Amino acid sequence: MSGETTDTIRKKKIFSAVKPTGSPTIGSYAGALKNWIAMQDAYDCVYCVADLHSITVSLEPAVFRKNTLEMLAMYLALGINPEKCVLFLQSHVSAHAELAWVLNCYTQFGEASRMTQFKEKSKRNPENVNVGLFDYPVLMAADILLYQAETVPVGEDQKQHVELARNIAQRFNNRYSPTFVLPEPVMPKYGAKIYGLQNPTAKMSKSEENPNDCVYLADGADEIMRKFKAAVTDSDSAVKYDKTNKPGISNLLTVYSVFSGESIDKAEKEFEGKGYADFKKRVGEAVIEFLKPVQAEYKKLLADKNYLQSVMKSGAERAARIARRTLSKVYRKVGFVPLEQ
Ligand code: TYM
Numbered sequence: 001m002s003g004e005t006t007d008t009i010r011k012k013k014i015f016s017a018v019k020p021t022g023s024p025t026i027g028s029y030a031g032a033l034k035n036w037i038a039m040q041d042a043y044d045c046v047y048c049v050a051d052l053h054s055i056t057v058s059l060e061p062a063v064f065r066k067n068t069l070e071m072l073a074m075y076l077a078l079g080i081n082p083e084k085c086v087l088f089l090q091s092h093v094s095a096h097a098e099l100a101w102v103l104n105c106y107t108q109f110g111e112a113s114r115m116t117q118f119k120e121k122s123k124r125n126p127e128n129v130n131v132g133l134f135d136y137p138v139l140m141a142a143d144i145l146l147y148q149a150e151t152v153p154v155g156e157d158q159k160q161h162v163e164l165a166r167n168i169a170q171r172f173n174n175r176y177s178p179t180f181v182l183p184e185p186v187m188p189k190y191g192a193k194i195y196g197l198q199n200p201t202a203k204m205s206k207s208e209e210n211p212n213d214c215v216y217l218a219d220g221a222d223e224i225m226r227k228f229k230a231a232v233t234d235s236d237s238a239v240k241y242d243k244t245n246k247p248g249i250s251n252l253l254t255v256y257s258v259f260s261g262e263s264i265d266k267a268e269k270e271f272e273g274k275g276y277a278d279f280k281k282r283v284g285e286a287v288i289e290f291l292k293p294v295q296a297e298y299k300k301l302l303a304d305k306n307y308l309q310s311v312m313k314s315g316a317e318r319a320a321r322i323a324r325r326t327l328s329k330v331y332r333k334v335g336f337v338p339l340e341q
Helices: 026-039 061-078 095-104 109-113 116-124 131-146 156-175 221-229 247-260 264-270 276-303 305-334
Strands: 013-018 044-049 086-089 151-153 184-186
Touching (some): 026 061, 026 151, 044 061, 044 305, 061 276, 086 305, 095 131, 095 305, 109 116, 109 131, 109 156, 116 131, 156 184, 247 264, 276 305
Parallel strands (some): 013 044, 013 151, 044 086, 151 184
């Protein structure tokens, strides 16, 4: 026993973020946001709208501003509580960009080149393979390491980036002395990778071109139902979880489980003997039911610009204080001459 009382037991630290490149999807909710909300009470959480990460693709400024505020409003509407956690916009805390530069010098070109997302995104969009896209995982490492986060709740596609952050932290600690906590990714049992409704073997993504592939948290009820009804399945008729042979049905079962709270086993029993059409309709209904109160709150929050400003302001102040502590430590260890106060 360490002799700690319950009052002094330190809560574990968490950091995570979503980039507001587009509107948040049911994939972001299943892979990350659902866990963020569940972890708010037991952990010391820092959650961020990763707007600096968004500009690796070219965005219309007005659209980008709107997406960013919508992302913040959606976090709040889903139940992220700014009284319980630190909630802020990444561009409001300059330490993220500053630490990223330092960490660039402790990241090998080869290891950054091995990042799957970089390889996939540069192949998909060959006319804009900018240095930011390449450097993006290092900025992500800075995000995590600034807050000394032990746990990073993410979907499967971000696991490799969190592992890179851990390697960079370890390298820095070995070169100087222990400075950063080594972070670990945490993923949900179901929903760590939600697949597209039109292409159930590829990740559902906000950058997908086919509008029926992706369901957004802000989509209207009719739109959600239409997308689920049109979901690609197989020619069989059994609602069974089998990722290899029935990727479409397995994906829908996962979505159903995430939004209804029912286990996949129970859902399989519920739909035994029922056809795909009934099943798809129930999946759509479960998502719509879950989102109804969320969307009502979201609309209210979006109309209350003063409240959003107050959340951003207090979040940025709190985040900057924590981040500055880590950045000062890093600057001192690297050998930058401090400016005496
Ligand atoms: P982003 O914005 O692409 O996705 C946000 C989070 O949602 C998860 N996710 C999914 N999970 C399951 N199925 C899907 N189809 C799906 N699509 C997205 C992602 O895994 C992620 O957890 N670079 C990050 C944002 C970021 C970040 C960070 C994350 C910036 N700094 C520091 C963690 C820690 C990103 O682009 O995620």
